[in-house]
């Protein structure tokens with residue numbers, strides 16, 4: 001897969017002063033469990049720090065432009081610091097994240113029945129497709145990466161839309177915005193079943209995406225699509241399988257935090273090489289996303 005030059009532009013490095021500031025923010029909840037009030041206390045205290053607030057704005061700007069931001073030198077093993085930092089960008093959410101704020105992803109993780117808990121490649125997808133309103137933000141905090149492999153790949157929804165139009169034409173692109181594509185519904189608010197939703201929707205100049213190729217392949221056997229929508233999905237599958245110049249590849253190292261816009265970008269992971277790997281996954285809803293609550 002070829003990649004575009006862009007990862008460097010989306011990189012932010014916390015200074016030692018920023019880390020000290022985060023530790024100070026975290027000290028407001030020492031001895032507390034991380035639940036609603038303590039998370040709010042962390043978000044409020046972090047928001048009072050001018051330097052941290054400006055880093056949060058920078059992260060959000062890069063996510064808007066590139067679909068993700070890579071932040072280096074983040075204390076990825078520290079719970080309260082991580083929540084405080086993510087709280088500058090989103091409201092941390094346990095539902096849909098294994099009912100925990102920090103979901104451990106490692107090849108030996110027995111809790112995961114997903115491919116993320118194996119060593120296999122995980123093709124491009126968005127997270128939380130089973131929710132009525134998928135999470136806006138996905139964050140992966142690297143405690144340690146494998147000796148090789150395990151690289152993160154990001155592709156913007158806007159680039160996917162451009163390629164679908166180029167290959168399948170405007171009709172195929174428009175068809176992906178119709179509310180006909182089956183996904184599982186497992187939502188604490190809306191219940192359990194199947195939901196028919198759009199995959200790729202324009203909102204002004206932006207594009208919003210919900211996509212899991214394996215789930216669509218399984219469900220479209222049972223919930224038949226007409227020819228127009230089946231063709232549009234096959235064009236999309238082709239684009240996602242070979243995104244060409246739209247893909248950015250990032251290798252996470254210890255104390256790297258990658259924050260992905262789960263509605264404006266797809267993410268993937270290459271197969272893991274040898275060596276222990278541990279990431280901590282967080283999810284959240286954005287602070288200013290009402291316009292995005294479309295699919």
Ligand SMILES: [Fe+2]
Pocket residue numbers: 125126127267
């Ligand atoms: Fe994922």
